[in-house]
Amino acid sequence: DQQVKQNSPSLSVQEGRISILNCDYTNSMFDYFLWYKKYPAEGPTFLISISSIKDKNEDGRFTVFLNKSAKHLSLHIVPSQPGDSAVYFCAASISSGSARQLTFGSGTQLTVLP
Amino acid sequence: ETGVTQSPTHLIKTRGQQVTLRCSSQSGHNTVSWYQQALGQGPQFIFQYYREEENGRGNFPPRFSGLQFPNYSSELNVNALELDDSALYLCASSFTGVNGYTFGSGTRLTVV
Numbered sequence: 001d002q003q004v005k006q007n008s009p010s011l012s013v014q015e016g017r018i019s020i021l022n023c024d025y026t027n028s029m030f031d032y033f034l035w036y037k038k039y040p041a042e043g044p045t046f047l048i049s050i051s052s053i054k055d056k057n058e059d060g061r062f063t064v065f066l067n068k069s070a071k072h073l074s075l076h077i078v079p080s081q082p083g084d085s086a087v088y089f090c091a092a093s094i095s096s097g098s099a100r101q102l103t104f105g106s107g108t109q110l111t112v113l114p
Numbered sequence: 115e116t117g118v119t120q121s122p123t124h125l126i127k128t129r130g131q132q133v134t135l136r137c138s139s140q141s142g143h144n145t146v147s148w149y150q151q152a153l154g155q156g157p158q159f160i161f162q163y164y165r166e167e168e169n170g171r172g173n174f175p176p177r178f179s180g181l182q183f184p185n186y187s188s189e190l191n192v193n194a195l196e197l198d199d200s201a202l203y204l205c206a207s208s209f210t211g212v213n214g215y216t217f218g219s220g221t222r223l224t225v226v
Contacts, residue, residue: 004156034213043118043204043217044157089156100208101147101170102215104156 003027004092006105014113019077021108023090026071030092034102035064035075038087047088048075080112118207118218126224132193135221137205139186143216144209146188148180151202151220163188195225 005024013019021035031052036044050057050064050073057064063076077084087109091102119138127133139146145164149157159172163182177193186207192199202222206215 006156032213036217041219043206043219045217046213046215049213091156101159101162101172102149102157103159104149106154106156 001026002106003030004090004103004105006090006108008108009106010109010111012111012113013080015082016079019075019080019084019110019112021075021077021088021090021110023073023075023105024071025073025092027092027094027103028071029094030103031095032093033064033066033073034091034093035062036089036091036104037084038089038107044089077110080110082112082114085110085112118205118216120203120205120218120221122221123219124222124224126226127195129195129197129225131195132191133195133223135190135192135203135205135223137188137190137207137218139188139205139207140216142209143207143214144186145207146182146186147206147208147215148188148190149204149206150174151204152198153201157204160190192223197225199223200225 034049035047038044048059048062066073087107089107090105121136147162148160151157160174162170166182179191181189202220204220205218208214
C-alpha cells in the first residue's frame with residue numbers, strides 16, 4: 001500500500017518555464033511534508049518542506065503548495081534551470097511518532113531542456 | 115563540518131551471505147536512520163537509532179539489524195541475503211528531526 005504517490009515518473013520542461021511536480025498521499029495522519037532532490041551517485045538533498053497547518057511555503061525559486069482536503073501537494077520551480085534536472089522525491093512524516101520516519105514517493109525525473 | 119559518509123560505495127555479495135554497511139554521521143547529529151532504495155522506487159525506512167537505541171522500525175524482517183555507537187556512527191547488518199535485498203542503502207543523520215536530515219551517498223549492494 002503506497003501511502004505517498006508520485007504518478008508522473010518523468011517530466012520535461014523548457015529552461016525558463018515553470019516545472020510543476022505533483023504528489024498525492026493517503027494517510028491523513030501525515031502532518032509534515034518535504035521535497036528532496038537527488039542527483040545520480042549522490043544522496044537525496046533537502047529542498048523545501050511544509051507543515052500541515054500551512055498551505056504554501058516559498059523559498060526562492062521553489063514553492064510548495066498543500067491541499068489537505070485533496071491530500072495533494074505540488075512543487076513549483078520558477079524559472080526552471082538546466083541544473084534543476086534531477087529526480088525529485090516527495091516525502092511525508094507524522095510528527096507524533098517517536099521515530100520521525102519519512103515515507104517517500106517513487107520520484108519524478110525532471111529534465112530541464114536548454 | 116563533514117557530511118554523512120557511507121562505506122563501502124559498492125558491494126557484491128552472494129545469496130545467503132551476511133553484509134555490514136557503515137555510516138559516519140554528520141558532526142553533532144545524534145539520530146541516524148537507514149533507508150533501502152530499490153531500483154525505480156523511493157527510499158523505504160528500515161529503522162532509526164537515537165542515543166544507541168533503536169526507536170523505530172519499518173516493515174523489514176529481523177535479519178535487518180543495526181547498531182549505533184557512542185560517536186554516533188552506525189552499522190546496518192543484513193543476514194541471509196536474498197536477491198531482493200539488492201538496492202541502494204542510504205544512511206541519514208539528524209539532530210533536529212526530519213527537517214534536518216542529511217543523507218549519505220549510499221552503498222549500492224548487489225546480491226547474486
